[in-house]
Amino acid sequence: MVLSKTASQSDVSVHSTFASRYVRTSLPRFKMAENSIPKEAAYQIINDELMLDGNPRLNLASFVTTWMEPECDKLIMAAINKNYVDMDEYPVTTELQNRCVNMIAHLFNAPLGDGEAAVGVGTVGSSEAIMLAGLAFKRKWQNKMKELGKPHDKPNIVTGANVQVCWEKFARYFEVELKEVKLRDGYYVMDPEKAVEMVDENTICVAAILGSTLNGEFEDVKRLNELLQEKNKRTGWNTPIHVDAASGGFIAPFLYPELEWDFRLPLVKSINVSGHKYGLVYAGIGWVIWRSKEDLPEELIFHINYLGADQPTFTLNFSKGSSQVIAQYYQLIRLGYEGYKNVMENCRENAIVLKEGLEKTGKFTIISKDIGVPLVAFSLKDSSRHNEFEVSEILRRFGWIVPAYTMPPDAQHITVLRVVIREDFSRTLAERLVIDIEKVLHELNSLPARVAAKLVANDQSLENVAVVKKTAREVQLEITAAWKKLVADRKKTNGVC
Numbered sequence: 001m002v003l004s005k006t007a008s009q010s011d012v013s014v015h016s017t018f019a020s021r022y023v024r025t026s027l028p029r030f031k032m033a034e035n036s037i038p039k040e041a042a043y044q045i046i047n048d049e050l051m052l053d054g055n056p057r058l059n060l061a062s063f064v065t066t067w068m069e070p071e072c073d074k075l076i077m078a079a080i081n082k083n084y085v086d087m088d089e090y091p092v093t094t095e096l097q098n099r100c101v102n103m104i105a106h107l108f109n110a111p112l113g114d115g116e117a118a119v120g121v122g123t124v125g126s127s128e129a130i131m132l133a134g135l136a137f138k139r140k141w142q143n144k145m146k147e148l149g150k151p152h153d154k155p156n157i158v159t160g161a162n163v164q165v166c167w168e169k170f171a172r173y174f175e176v177e178l179k180e181v182k183l184r185d186g187y188y189v190m191d192p193e194k195a196v197e198m199v200d201e202n203t204i205c206v207a208a209i210l211g212s213t214l215n216g217e218f219e220d221v222k223r224l225n226e227l228l229q230e231k232n233k234r235t236g237w238n239t240p241i242h243v244d245a246a247s248g249g250f251i252a253p254f255l256y257p258e259l260e261w262d263f264r265l266p267l268v269k270s271i272n273v274s275g276h277k278y279g280l281v282y283a284g285i286g287w288v289i290w291r292s293k294e295d296l297p298e299e300l301i302f303h304i305n306y307l308g309a310d311q312p313t314f315t316l317n318f319s320k321g322s323s324q325v326i327a328q329y330y331q332l333i334r335l336g337y338e339g340y341k342n343v344m345e346n347c348r349e350n351a352i353v354l355k356e357g358l359e360k361t362g363k364f365t366i367i368s369k370d371i372g373v374p375l376v377a378f379s380l381k382d383s384s385r386h387n388e389f390e391v392s393e394i395l396r397r398f399g400w401i402v403p404a405y406t407m408p409p410d411a412q413h414i415t416v417l418r419v420v421i422r423e424d425f426s427r428t429l430a431e432r433l434v435i436d437i438e439k440v441l442h443e444l445n446s447l448p449a450r451v452a453a454k455l456v457a458n459d460q461s462l463e464n465v466a467v468v469k470k471t472a473r474e475v476q477l478e479i480t481a482a483w484k485k486l487v488a489d490r491k492k493t494n495g496v497c
Contacts, residue, residue: 017044054401060419060433061403063213063247063277063373067424072330075323076282082322084122087311093322096329097122100275103332105289107253108245108262108271119296120289121314122275122325126246127166128316129272129288133242134170134204136270136290139297141204150201158198159207160190161408162214164246167207176204183411188367189217192224196231205240205269210261211248214407214416216373218248221261221268228267240269240295246286247373249273254341255348256371269295275328278373280335280343280423285324343423347374350430351421357434363441367416374421379414386444388415394443398436 022041056066105118123129145152156177171178275285351374368377392404407414
């Protein structure tokens, strides 16, 4: 008796995936298919499309961590099916989050007594953390105004125009006026003097940025605290400070321990930090820490018991993966203070190498500061023929994703390229990037100025119209505007995050 059989035409398990019909026909993109397909085919089809994505390691636009040790990858995968919100089901994961909160609170010099637990929570990222901190400030301000018998329907927050978009989201979503201090040439962060001038009785807090998205610079939180203390003393308002340390919170304690920006300053009531940036964890984890229990209104905390036990919760979402919390705890105990310090020093040194390499070309002006987030923000000294958007565009051919963007008001005429130096950006890559930028400049110099030439041609085509000679500044602004429109039309993001 023959115990074997010939494979039928429908028995696809013995065929090569690339020889099957699933790679020869287009799958539905906007409607679910009627029939199932083999798991091997589904994997291969998706994997092949993802090859067209950029390389995360070469995405120099992002502050977000793109590499972790294999041991941590294993822990992440082992916890991928745990829902963090089930605290009674996963008490150890809850304990690890509490340990992280306390470690970070001590790192930020929270005034905790012996054995006193810190007040804070893990979030999906700094955006959620900022929403929670903002809600706490808003509710405390409302409660105070109600006690005084005053209107409490027009709260505002004072920030710099350089804040990340999540602050604009908070203001719009939760109906808080955002009062922005405009930037100016050579000063691309919030001016504490002007910020305090904008504070009024309805200001729920002043938000300072420790590590501006635009150029990595730390705002002067200590000076802000001093000026605000003086104004509070005169007015009796007691306006507090929130520090958005999304990028700088895991940098300043290790590189600049003497810098006073955290809970050492009495008006700093809450701080957020992104674990998935220089906290060295993959995307999906942030933290917000409050100075004390009094700074987090109790009515914002919900208590639930339908998951098995009484559980306090203060988050915008409910379910959340446990993996990133566990990964953060891994990094904190694996690296310790010494390890984080070594990583941050290495990032700073590589940023210096890149900065010096760009300066040697003689083509760029460095916008970033030496003290701040390890990044290099730079502009072309001469953009009359070609601009930063063109440099960014051509660098993509070499695999590099380097964003070009314009500064916020009133410095919007300044265009910047920015390279974020992360843990996995080595000295070799820094040197290689400089070489590739020099190649890009050489290529651009050998080509006609495409946009500028088009503008000139358009001007010359106008007949019977008086031709007004444009200044170099006007030409630069027109070229920049044209490239901004071109980039927007192509739906390419600049990665300012």
